[in-house]
Amino acid sequence: MTLDTVKHASGTPDAEQPWRELGLKEDEYARIREILGRRPTGAELAMYSVMWSEHCSYKSSKVHLRQFGEKAPENDALLVGIGENAGVVDVGQGYAVTFKVESHNHPSYIEPYQGAATGVGGIVRDILAMGARPVAVVDPLRFGAPDHPDTRRVLPGVVAGIGGYGNCLGLPNIGGEVVFDSCYQGNPLVNAGCIGVMKHEDIHLAKASGPGNKVILYGARTGGDGIGGVSVLASETFDDSKPAKRPAVQVGDPFQEKLLIECTLEIFREKLVAGIQDLGGAGLSCATSELASAGSGGMRVELDRVHLRDATLSPEEILMSESQERMCAIVEPDKVERFLAICEKWDVIATVIGEVTEGERLEIYWHGEQIVDVPPRTVAHEGPVYERPYARPSWQDALQADDANALPRPADAEELRAQVLRLVASPNQASKAWITDQYDRFVQGNTVLAQPEDAGMVRIDEESNLGVAMATDGNGRYAKLDPYTGAQLALAEAYRNVAASGARPLAVSDCLNFGSPEDPDVMWQFAEATRGLADACQTLGTPVTGGNVSLYNQTGETAIHPTPVVAVLGVIDDVTRRTPIAFAEEGQLLYLLGDTREEFGGSAWSQVVHDHLGGLPPAVDLDRERLLAEILISASRDGMIDAAHDLSDGGLVQAVAESCLRGGKGARLVVPDGLDAFTFLLSESAGRAVVAVPRSEELRFTDMCGARGLPATRIGVVDGDAVEVQGAFGIPLDELRAAHEETIPGLLA
Amino acid sequence: MARVVVDVMLKPEILDPQGQAVQRALPRLGFDGIADVRQGKRFELEVDGTVDDAALARIHEMAETFLANTVIEDFVVRVES
Amino acid sequence: MARVVVDVMLKPEILDPQGQAVQRALPRLGFDGIADVRQGKRFELEVDGTVDDAALARIHEMAETFLANTVIEDFVVRVES
Amino acid sequence: MTSRIGVVTFPGTLDDQDALRAVRVAGAEAVPLWHRDRDLHQVDAVVLAGGFSYGDYLRAGAISRFSPVMETIIEQAKGGMPVLGICNGFQILTEAHLLPGAMLRNNHLHFICRDQRLTVENAATAWTADYEQGQEISVPLKNMDGRYTADERTLDELEAEGRVAFRYTAGGNAADGYGNPNGSLRDIAGITNAAGNVVGLMPHPEHAVEPLIGTGGTDGLGFFTSILKKLVSAS
Ligand SMILES: Nc1ncnc2c1ncn2[C@@H]1O[C@H](COP(=O)(O)OP(=O)(O)O)[C@@H](O)[C@H]1O
Ligand SMILES: [Mg+2]
Numbered sequence A: 001m002t003l004d005t006v007k008h009a010s011g012t013p014d015a016e017q018p019w020r021e022l023g024l025k026e027d028e029y030a031r032i033r034e035i036l037g038r039r040p041t042g043a044e045l046a047m048y049s050v051m052w053s054e055h056c057s058y059k060s061s062k063v064h065l066r067q068f069g070e071k072a073p074e075n076d077a078l079l080v081g082i083g084e085n086a087g088v089v090d091v092g093q094g095y096a097v098t099f100k101v102e103s104h105n106h107p108s109y110i111e112p113y114q115g116a117a118t119g120v121g122g123i124v125r126d127i128l129a130m131g132a133r134p135v136a137v138v139d140p141l142r143f144g145a146p147d148h149p150d151t152r153r154v155l156p157g158v159v160a161g162i163g164g165y166g167n168c169l170g171l172p173n174i175g176g177e178v179v180f181d182s183c184y185q186g187n188p189l190v191n192a193g194c195i196g197v198m199k200h201e202d203i204h205l206a207k208a209s210g211p212g213n214k215v216i217l218y219g220a221r222t223g224g225d226g227i228g229g230v231s232v233l234a235s236e237t238f239d240d241s242k243p244a245k246r247p248a249v250q251v252g253d254p255f256q257e258k259l260l261i262e263c264t265l266e267i268f269r270e271k272l273v274a275g276i277q278d279l280g281g282a283g284l285s286c287a288t289s290e291l292a293s294a295g296s297g298g299m300r301v302e303l304d305r306v307h308l309r310d311a312t313l314s315p316e317e318i319l320m321s322e323s324q325e326r327m328c329a330i331v332e333p334d335k336v337e338r339f340l341a342i343c344e345k346w347d348v349i350a351t352v353i354g355e356v357t358e359g360e361r362l363e364i365y366w367h368g369e370q371i372v373d374v375p376p377r378t379v380a381h382e383g384p385v386y387e388r389p390y391a392r393p394s395w396q397d398a399l400q401a402d403d404a405n406a407l408p409r410p411a412d413a414e415e416l417r418a419q420v421l422r423l424v425a426s427p428n429q430a431s432k433a434w435i436t437d438q439y440d441r442f443v444q445g446n447t448v449l450a451q452p453e454d455a456g457m458v459r460i461d462e463e464s465n466l467g468v469a470m471a472t473d474g475n476g477r478y479a480k481l482d483p484y485t486g487a488q489l490a491l492a493e494a495y496r497n498v499a500a501s502g503a504r505p506l507a508v509s510d511c512l513n514f515g516s517p518e519d520p521d522v523m524w525q526f527a528e529a530t531r532g533l534a535d536a537c538q539t540l541g542t543p544v545t546g547g548n549v550s551l552y553n554q555t556g557e558t559a560i561h562p563t564p565v566v567a568v569l570g571v572i573d574d575v576t577r578r579t580p581i582a583f584a585e586e587g588q589l590l591y592l593l594g595d596t597r598e599e600f601g602g603s604a605w606s607q608v609v610h611d612h613l614g615g616l617p618p619a620v621d622l623d624r625e626r627l628l629a630e631i632l633i634s635a636s637r638d639g640m641i642d643a644a645h646d647l648s649d650g651g652l653v654q655a656v657a658e659s660c661l662r663g664g665k666g667a668r669l670v671v672p673d674g675l676d677a678f679t680f681l682l683s684e685s686a687g688r689a690v691v692a693v694p695r696s697e698e699l700r701f702t703d704m705c706g707a708r709g710l711p712a713t714r715i716g717v718v719d720g721d722a723v724e725v726q727g728a729f730g731i732p733l734d735e736l737r738a739a740h741e742e743t744i745p746g747l748l749a
Numbered sequence B, C: 001m002a003r004v005v006v007d008v009m010l011k012p013e014i015l016d017p018q019g020q021a022v023q024r025a026l027p028r029l030g031f032d033g034i035a036d037v038r039q040g041k042r043f044e045l046e047v048d049g050t051v052d053d054a055a056l057a058r059i060h061e062m063a064e065t066f067l068a069n070t071v072i073e074d075f076v077v078r079v080e081s
Numbered sequence D: 001m002t003s004r005i006g007v008v009t010f011p012g013t014l015d016d017q018d019a020l021r022a023v024r025v026a027g028a029e030a031v032p033l034w035h036r037d038r039d040l041h042q043v044d045a046v047v048l049a050g051g052f053s054y055g056d057y058l059r060a061g062a063i064s065r066f067s068p069v070m071e072t073i074i075e076q077a078k079g080g081m082p083v084l085g086i087c088n089g090f091q092i093l094t095e096a097h098l099l100p101g102a103m104l105r106n107n108h109l110h111f112i113c114r115d116q117r118l119t120v121e122n123a124a125t126a127w128t129a130d131y132e133q134g135q136e137i138s139v140p141l142k143n144m145d146g147r148y149t150a151d152e153r154t155l156d157e158l159e160a161e162g163r164v165a166f167r168y169t170a171g172g173n174a175a176d177g178y179g180n181p182n183g184s185l186r187d188i189a190g191i192t193n194a195a196g197n198v199v200g201l202m203p204h205p206e207h208a209v210e211p212l213i214g215t216g217g218t219d220g221l222g223f224f225t226s227i228l229k230k231l232v233s234a235s
Helices: A006-011 A026-036 A042-051 A062-070 A105-110 A112-129 A149-169 A229-235 A254-269 A283-294 A315-320 A333-345 A376-380 A396-401 A413-425 A476-481 A483-500 A520-540 A604-610 A622-637 A651-663 A677-682 A695-708 A733-741 A743-748 B017-028 B053-067 C017-028 C053-067 D016-026 D068-078 D088-095 D152-160 D221-234
Strands: A078-080 A087-092 A095-103 A133-143 A173-180 A189-199 A214-219 A275-278 A299-302 A326-331 A349-356 A362-366 A369-374 A447-449 A456-459 A467-473 A504-513 A544-550 A563-572 A589-593 A643-646 A667-669 A689-693 A712-718 A722-725 A729-732 B002-010 B034-047 B073-079 C002-010 C034-047 C073-079 D004-009 D029-034 D045-048 D083-086 D102-104 D112-120 D136-143 D147-149 D164-168 D188-192 D198-201
Touching (some): A006 A369, A026 A042, A026 A369, A062 A520, A095 A112, A095 A563, A105 A112, A105 A149, A105 A189, A112 A133, A112 A149, A112 A254, A112 A275, A133 A467, A133 A563, A149 A189, A214 A254, A214 A283, A254 A326, A254 A333, A275 A283, A283 A299, A283 A326, A315 A362, A333 A349, A369 A376, A396 A476, A413 A651, A413 A677, A467 A483, A476 A483, A483 A504, A483 A643, A504 A622, A520 A544, A520 A622, A604 A651, A643 A651, A651 A667, A651 A689, A651 A712, A689 A695, A695 A712, A722 A733, A733 A743, B002 B053, B002 C034, B017 B034, B034 B053, B034 C017, B053 B073, C034 C053, C053 C073, D045 D068, D083 D088, D088 D198, D112 D188, D147 D188, D152 D188, D164 D198
Parallel strands (some): A095 A544, A133 A173, A299 A362, A504 A544, D083 D198
Antiparallel strands (some): A087 A095, A133 A189, A214 A326, A214 A349, A275 A326, A362 A369, A447 A456, A456 A467, A467 A563, A504 A563, A667 A712, B002 B073, B034 C034, C002 C034, D102 D147, D112 D164, D188 D198
8 A cells, every 4th residue: 555645645636535434524524625725644534533533522512511611610729620631629738639530431341341441541641641640540330230141241341440450550449339220231331530639830731832842652552452443432333233343442551551650750750741641542643633732733743653562553543543551741852861761760662753843733754754734723622513403302291290209109117118128239229349349449558538438538648638539429310300400419419428528529520421412312411411510510619620521322222311420529638537427436316417308200219119210300409518518527627527428319218227337336217207207218309418426516516507507307326236217117237238238249249 | 071272362463461571571581582472361171071063163152252252362272182 | 483382270289260260150151061161371472583492491491480380380381383 | 776678669569658658657767679779778677568560460479579679688588687578579479489389369359458357376577576476457458369379288387387477367247357358278368487587468557557547447557566676676
């Protein structure tokens, strides 16, 4: 094959090009020709196609995501907002924290272990590229039906991949979710998040400036991994019947990534980089065009200098390769030598592949011949933008009219007891220890809270005890019933979880997992969810700092439940004041904070007992969430509570069961006036938490709640070795433990 | 009783970090002249009865669906003599 | 270029949970008649030049000191034809 | 002058920072050591920390044991220098034949991270003098290849010579950290050499030296105070 150089392309305007196979639409191809004033070369076509894919360009979601910026609340803590590799917030004492959640859904379905592993690797490099030391990871997961044979393939592989990669990197896994629902059968959701810490002055940006500065590619050699992966995987539904289209799988090497992290941190310490970008989806195409586009524009790259694992790769393939564990840095000429020496120390391969130039073109050469000559902004930042049509689905009204509050309720205390046991044993409510025990939560020696606590928490300063906390949540069932409210509930729950741990919620990252944007129903769900999230962030004062969109999560015509996953980052000035969930001291008083209403739409009860999804999700009251959070934070800071657990799916009884099992102590509960036992135990009203108050603090605590106007109802006491509901039933802890802890091993071990 | 061996190796285009780590260590240990190392798995199956064509076909299927992950691995089935 | 293969298997007296897990799964997948499964490692070495006796002796030493841990593993070296 | 305790960083070592911190918390001077450097910088004792050195590729510890720093450590350990191998460090010590036996994949084939109850079986080594014989402690455990194995004769010898230093404590709930987590022969969690200066174990005492962090206990601190006392009294 002859090399398709720029010169050759100019001379052969009518040559056939595989733009369709690369996922481009006819008008997109036409636009590329217009931008260049000629037909693109093969390499240029590869770059545009991969960078203009849904995954890289956000072409369907962009118009909606803008709200996160437009509605962003005033927040002094925000140091770097949306648009960079990850957002950065100020957490005090000169520290800045960067965090983000990303999806690796489609690759994890094809090859669960490697898909999940490289998902962790990718998000960690994003955080690293900001200049931060990664300090923890989280992994919100969604799988199909727990008893489906394919779940037995996908789940253990995903969990082993996340563990295998994260454990080997030395990053504690401090939280996440595991949710089962048959809507995810052909589309498991593998989201991964990472938190990084740095000093303010160490923040780095992905931009190439300063003509003459060198472009250095370092890390693993480039191979044929995931060639075409981004465009083929993310712009079309994965279709099992066409194995020929399966792209080469990306394989991760966590050991290489660990070296990359340490090497990069040493490079940062010596202040050797002017700009830096990780290589993720779209590999070098993305890194070079984004760096150049964000800088002054000019860059020249000698592609044949790239270290290859497979010598037969064509230049197009090298540009598209998604080989893992690579980074690209912009380095001043007099610092190159030191940069390369540090790489050598860590056994990391590094190569100068080009330099920043005066002009405004990204030019790429292959053995001296020019194969790319483009304005980088048109590749990286000025891709197509779609205003996809959307409309409220015709079935939405009927779904909401199918009221879960009208479902038959337990006839007597005995049936209620049986349903409670079924609930705590159901796969979604059961203990996830079998999964989370495969993750290292202790490494780095700073973990204060991890699973099964409400939020993960790590200390970031050994002297002052400054710490950060994170929780991720998202309830696809709620979002299906009402995407606007569902997205707000996801935020409210994560926010509440962080506050329950004693940390102050500060900022948000999200991963928006939806079906095909070409379906107006799905697009409506997406529009509603983003609007709901942006509005709620504004009210709660927590800006969205970055995130990720994953579309085309569907099998055939059927989309997954709309699943906005929200991560809230919080800060705590002194981690010794953190609040655990365990009820550990007999005699402490249990208070229910917030209001309980009859709210069963989308509830765990409606799913487990009736296999039902209908009605409206619980109502959201963001002012109440804010007040609840303030009380939880004050109470923890001032030592008024010894335990707190937020209430979410499964309601009060689920929270009490978890807190009792964690502390190894029972609880005696009294149904408050005005509530029936069923509603008291199982309703999923938002804005609530249960706290354990030492008797000596009761007055101070209730006074505070009273003064601030937060309903606080005394509902019982920590006592004995059973969960007793007075006048109704009791469940010995051993029986509760067996129900809660044997389910997942029974399904998977 | 007969022994059938199934060798499972990563496809040539797939990254083999284990093999690479081994290869990079060799010169340090004083072993030169090894240009490449790939690490894979070897399964030894003890089969009841004789291994006829039907049995081999079944083992082939087993390797394809279970012992190897054909998304990233190739395999070879052989009867050990 | 020649290829030398080193097969490394756990010693027979050492418990091999990986092999056992495979064996236990087989009947569930509809494969009967496999009495035992052992899982080990296979190394494929690409050797520069020809593999004479001296080269083989060196590879044998490499296997003994490095590729296998002879406290728990046995190994076999073969030249691939 | 206080004692200097070195902690080695191999490529892929993960718990080196924690081990250095534990040394400091105990009051000794923590000295980072680098795998390529043969020089031990006058340390009085060495900790081989946990992690996945060289990705645990080939076998856990198999590649690290051939690094330059190990040549010196092997030589000096034979001469009596105290060496503690934690998790990956223990694996390196067996690969280096400073301790007998080998570590295999956990019998359940999963990585396991949990709080672990241990019984101190030998409180006379350089690293365990601050514990009582028979004392139960709780420290985090986290590994993939933690199943200790050796042939019967070696096991009998270890028992007879009191060289089983730690056993997984039987008799309670797994949820509370009791029981053998991986199929280790004779419930062995850690062993010592005959001289008592080289000790290896799979669980992580360096993660249990501060209240609040990790399991929230300080049961692991004794390793580091033991060695410090020994070194101070010797000097
Ligand atoms: N995949 C996972 N990885 C890490 N931690 C997890 C995972 N799944 C669940 N957890 C942890 O288990 C605990 C219970 O999870 P969940 O019931 O979803 O919490 P909540 O309802 O408070 O959001 C939390 O500490 C959560 O972080
Ligand atoms: Mg919670």
